[in-house]
Amino acid sequence: xxxxxxxxxxxxxxxxxxxxxxxxxxxxxxxxVKYFLFRKVPHDTNWFHTLxxxxxxxxxxxxxxxVILAMYYKPSPNExxxxxxxxxxxxxxxxLVRGMHRWGASVFIILLFLHMGRVFLFGAYxxxxxxxxxxxxxxxxxxxxxxxxxxxxxxxxxxxxATVVGINLNATAPFLGPFLADFLRGGQDIGxxxxxxxxxxxxxxxxxxxxxxxxxxxYLVIRLGVTSPPWSKDxxxxxxxEVVVGRRGLVEPRPRGDxxxxxVxxxxxx
Amino acid sequence: xxxxxxxxxFKRYKEDVQERGKPFYxxxxxxxxxxxxVVVCVIVALACVWYFTSGEEAGDAGILGPRYxxxxxxxxxxxxxxxxxxxxxxxxxxxxxKWPDSVVLGTVGIPTIALVLLLALPFIDRRRExxxxxxxxxxxxxxxxxxxxxxxxxxGATAEESLAGEAVxxxxxxxxxxxxSEEGVQGATxxxxxxxxxxxxxxxxxxxxxxxxxxSEVGADGRSPEEFAAYVANPAEFxxxxxxxxxxxxxxxxxxxxxxxxxxxxxxxxxxGE
Numbered sequence: 001x002x003x004x005x006x007x008x009x010x011x012x013x014x015x016x017x018x019x020x021x022x023x024x025x026x027x028x029x030x031x032x033v034k035y036f037l038f039r040k041v042p043h044d045t046n047w048f049h050t051l052x053x054x055x056x057x058x059x060x061x062x063x064x065x066x067v068i069l070a071m072y073y074k075p076s077p078n079e080x081x082x083x084x085x086x087x088x089x090x091x092x093x094x095x096l097v098r099g100m101h102r103w104g105a106s107v108f109i110i111l112l113f114l115h116m117g118r119v120f121l122f123g124a125y126x127x128x129x130x131x132x133x134x135x136x137x138x139x140x141x142x143x144x145x146x147x148x149x150x151x152x153x154x155x156x157x158x159x160x161x162a163t164v165v166g167i168n169l170n171a172t173a174p175f176l177g178p179f180l181a182d183f184l185r186g187g188q189d190i191g192x193x194x195x196x197x198x199x200x201x202x203x204x205x206x207x208x209x210x211x212x213x214x215x216x217x218x219y220l221v222i223r224l225g226v227t228s229p230p231w232s233k234d235x236x237x238x239x240x241x242e243v244v245v246g247r248r249g250l251v252e253p254r255p256r257g258d259x260x261x262x263x264v265x266x267x268x269x270x
Numbered sequence: 271x272x273x274x275x276x277x278x279x280f281k282r283y284k285e286d287v288q289e290r291g292k293p294f295y296x297x298x299x300x301x302x303x304x305x306x307x308v309v310v311c312v313i314v315a316l317a318c319v320w321y322f323t324s325g326e327e328a329g330d331a332g333i334l335g336p337r338y339x340x341x342x343x344x345x346x347x348x349x350x351x352x353x354x355x356x357x358x359x360x361x362x363x364x365x366x367x368k369w370p371d372s373v374v375l376g377t378v379g380i381p382t383i384a385l386v387l388l389l390a391l392p393f394i395d396r397r398r399e400x401x402x403x404x405x406x407x408x409x410x411x412x413x414x415x416x417x418x419x420x421x422x423x424x425x426g427a428t429a430e431e432s433l434a435g436e437a438v439x440x441x442x443x444x445x446x447x448x449x450x451s452e453e454g455v456q457g458a459t460x461x462x463x464x465x466x467x468x469x470x471x472x473x474x475x476x477x478x479x480x481x482x483x484x485x486s487e488v489g490a491d492g493r494s495p496e497e498f499a500a501y502v503a504n505p506a507e508f509x510x511x512x513x514x515x516x517x518x519x520x521x522x523x524x525x526x527x528x529x530x531x532x533x534x535x536x537x538x539x540x541x542x543g544e
Binding site for chain 2 (some may be wrong): 036037038039040041042043045046047049050051053054056061077081084085088089095098099100102103104105106107109111116120121122123124125126127128129130133134135137144147148151153154156157158159160161162164165166168169170171172174177178179187189190201224225228230231234235236237238239
């Protein structure tokens with residue numbers, strides 16, 4: 001079919017590809033996206049490996065709903081509560097946006113823990129992926145801080161008193177504690193200053209850090225690849241002495257069976 | 271594990287993936303897309319259940335709690351502080367420690383140690399082994415962490431909080447036990463109504479939160495009502511940064527509360543006091 005391309009068809013194709021070629025020549029981005037999409041992953045990649053991207057999806061939901069909420073929310077003690085009521089009860093689909101943001105936060109945290117559990121059980125934090133584990137732990141901490149700062153914003157009793165206790169707990173830390181509590185409060189009492197800085201941290205500082213670290217996290221995932229499940233008999237990178245056995249005997253590689261066949265793997269790692 | 275072996279492993283990994291791997295698109299991406307759709311659907315479903323089972327009134331809770339509680343009011347002190355669910359384990363951890371000596375262990379010590387261990391994990395566990403049957407320490411450790419976090423979260427979620435109404439009924443019993451004066455009884459009523467018992471225990475009732483001490487015999491050291499009033503008005507001045515300031519109660523009420531506390535010299539039902 002390709003050989004019988006009409007001149008007209010070739011022209012149209014070139015027209016369509018021209019912007020992509022223009023972009024590729026000046027940035028290499030097209031090649032990067034192609035590499036991302038068509039890079040090889042271990043053949044035994046499975047549903048467990050989707051927890052990371054699921055966490056990312058939950059984060060994107062938080063970003064989108066958060067941006068919409070920021071258009072209507074008023075971060076001052078006199079107006080915050082009323083604006084939350086307005087968003088929830090009067091604004092078209094406001095309840096959905098706020099509800100998704102509120103519950104998306106919990107889903108995000110749950111997925112973070114599940115993803116971390118998966119990485120732990122798969123031993124995927126081991127060489128050469130130690131750095132990505134560190135970044136992941138920092139992401140977890142930032143996500144918890146995001147939860148803490150966001151909890152105050154509705155400015156209802158639950159929000160207020162939980163923050164009173166939270167800040168007082170910070171103050172018990174030796175040396176830095178009292179300073180940290182004063183900084184969070186923005187003065188002696190929880191009020192205008194507190195709400196303003198919690199809002200600023202919640203929608204600028206911490207999300208900025210999260211986005212930067214997620215970018216690094218993904219870069220390392222793509223660069224280093226994902227690990228095969230630990231139970232995989234022919235997972236990527238697994239030592240394959242048994243294949244040698246198979247070749248010697250001119251038979252198929254001997255399956256390792258129920259895991260009891262480890263004797264063909266040679267000595268266990270000390 | 272020598273560096274050489276680690277590098278050999280990773281080289282073999284890359285070769286295996288090149289030879290026998292499958293392209294991310296469409297295989298892995300299909301799984302990722304389905305999972306992401308599930309996540310979004312779950313979030314939307316939670317939002318719907320939350321909204322449609324609750325009402326516009328503050329505190330009108332549905333299956334997933336109210337849309338909001340009453341507007342924040344620094345003046346009310348009867349509100350029981352409660353963090354979001356993923357902080358319950360920390361919240362409950364603090365009940366285990368007693369203020370002021372060891373509460374810092376709960377607020378800073380244990381969380382810091384846990385965080386450092388988590389960060390250091392890849393440098394502690396340097397073996398290349400990834401199969402679970404060969405990693406008994408890691409598996410047992412993980413199970414213990416999950417179990418303890420689960421228990422702390424559950425206990426935090428179901429922790430009983432004293433209700434102001436119930437506590438007020440006990441004032442009479444306190445009067446008999448402690449021999450409170452007229453003013454002391456008024457102070458005791460304030461004590462029961464102002465949410466003090468969300469954190470403090472008194473003659474066996476109330477809940478011990480955030481490491482707050484039992485107050486049954488807090489007056490045994492002979493402090494005057496004025497001293498107690500000043501303390502409650504601004505605990506931070508006395509080095510207590512956990513307890514919120516209650517200056518909003520007003521001088522008169524604070525003095526009544528102080529009288530009650532200084533008359534609390536210990537009943538038979540009292541727990542370990544300060």
